[in-house]
Amino acid sequence: MIYLDNAATTFHKPKEVFAALSKSYGNPGRGGNTASINASKVIYQCREEISSLFGVSKPQNFVFTSNTTEALNLAIKGLIKKDDHVIVSGMEHNSVIRPIVATGANYSIAQPSKEGRVTADEFEKHIKSNTKLIIATHGSNITGTINPIREIGQLAKRHNILFLVDCAQTAGVLPINVEDDNIDLLAVAGHKLLYGPQGTGGLYIKEGITLTPLKEGGTGSVSESLFQPNFPPDRYESGTLNTNGIAGLLKGVEYIKKLGIANIRQREILLTERLMQGLSSVDNITLYGTQSPLDRTGIVSFNVFDKDSVTVATELDSKYHIACRGGLHCSPLAHESMGTLKSGMVRLSLCHFTTESEIDQAIWAVRTIATQ
Numbered sequence: 001m002i003y004l005d006n007a008a009t010t011f012h013k014p015k016e017v018f019a020a021l022s023k024s025y026g027n028p029g030r031g032g033n034t035a036s037i038n039a040s041k042v043i044y045q046c047r048e049e050i051s052s053l054f055g056v057s058k059p060q061n062f063v064f065t066s067n068t069t070e071a072l073n074l075a076i077k078g079l080i081k082k083d084d085h086v087i088v089s090g091m092e093h094n095s096v097i098r099p100i101v102a103t104g105a106n107y108s109i110a111q112p113s114k115e116g117r118v119t120a121d122e123f124e125k126h127i128k129s130n131t132k133l134i135i136a137t138h139g140s141n142i143t144g145t146i147n148p149i150r151e152i153g154q155l156a157k158r159h160n161i162l163f164l165v166d167c168a169q170t171a172g173v174l175p176i177n178v179e180d181d182n183i184d185l186l187a188v189a190g191h192k193l194l195y196g197p198q199g200t201g202g203l204y205i206k207e208g209i210t211l212t213p214l215k216e217g218g219t220g221s222v223s224e225s226l227f228q229p230n231f232p233p234d235r236y237e238s239g240t241l242n243t244n245g246i247a248g249l250l251k252g253v254e255y256i257k258k259l260g261i262a263n264i265r266q267r268e269i270l271l272t273e274r275l276m277q278g279l280s281s282v283d284n285i286t287l288y289g290t291q292s293p294l295d296r297t298g299i300v301s302f303n304v305f306d307k308d309s310v311t312v313a314t315e316l317d318s319k320y321h322i323a324c325r326g327g328l329h330c331s332p333l334a335h336e337s338m339g340t341l342k343s344g345m346v347r348l349s350l351c352h353f354t355t356e357s358e359i360d361q362a363i364w365a366v367r368t369i370a371t372q
């Protein structure tokens with residue numbers, strides 16, 4: 001199988017990630033037995049490694065979640081009240097839009113360019129006196145187009161508005177620094193390009209921000225109190241953590257650090273350029289997003305003239321053993337912005353394990369489908 005659905009989750013992972021999953025752990029932070037202490041050490045090590053990847057100076061401000069969706073829900077529902085106003089980019093995933101709708105708050109949509117990029121100026125147009133939060137996806141999960149988060153972060157800071165960035169598609173491939181980028185809340189996927197197992201993700205919460213937790217319960221700390229601890233990460237991490245998953249995530253993050261984000265990115269640009277060039281030479285194909293591989297991630301989406309995107313994706317899988325995704329990718333808002341709400345798109349998404357030969361086979365298969 002040629003796996004080109006890395007935007008959903010990575011399939012190929014460093015072998016150390018799988019090895020970590022088969023180890024046995026005690027319950028982290030629950031008692032003084034050796035097994036528990038060893039589990040706590042792994043959790044702490046992962047918290048430290050992942051924090052340093054994003055320029056988070058105090059690891060306790062990085063909270064583990066089960067995926068990006070949970071991180072985004074914690075940030076949005078933990079912060080936003082009915083009377084608040086929120087600005088989101090028109091390229092957001094349902095894991096941003098649905099929690100906002102659930103809060104009942106008022107929201108405005110900052111519109112993207114036809115390439116899927118949303119500028120700070122566009123966000124600025126929508127600022128109101130009660131705007132509490134600006135949310136932007138860093139890299140679109142449908143076009144791959146990268147948003148200028150540093151400029152948007154500066155805008156938010158100037159206006160004293162909090163800034164939440166959805167880095168589901170960029171953590172592990174693009175440089176991200178919460179200080180330099182003025183990020184107050186950063187949601188990441190562990191199971192995508194950080195190469196951790198499914199069931200992992202996290203949220204950075206800037207010092208001084210206190211969110212309402214999504215859940216209360218046992219934290220292994222201040223157990224004598226009936227109230228949830230008010231300090232991170234315990235405030236947000238009730239219940240037994242996914243120690244095996246986090247141990248695997250640690251190995252994924254170590255792998256990334258060993259290779260270096262700059263090298264990972266360089267390879268991603270190379271592969272993306274190859275894929276885009278190949279597909280743009282195929283008749284009957286519409287490609288989406290910016291033309292420049294420097295301004296996009298390793299997501300390349302297209303449609304074949306009048307063919308349904310899910311049908312094309314299914315054919316790629318069943319006839320050519322290429323795993324990819326058609327349809328709306330849980331992002332109807334983004335598809336509406338790109339004018340593809342009806343058709344969806346066929347999305348090919350690569351990772352560091354993708355080879356040139358796999359890209360060439362995918363181009364050949366798409367060409368065969370498009371011209372038959």
Ligand SMILES: Cc1ncc(COP(=O)(O)O)c(C=O)c1O
Pocket residue numbers: 007008067068069070093095137139140141166168169189190201
């Ligand atoms: C941009 C974006 N945000 C959020 C999510 C949700 O991620 P998760 O599956 O980790 O909850 C995805 C999933 O693909 C995504 O692409």
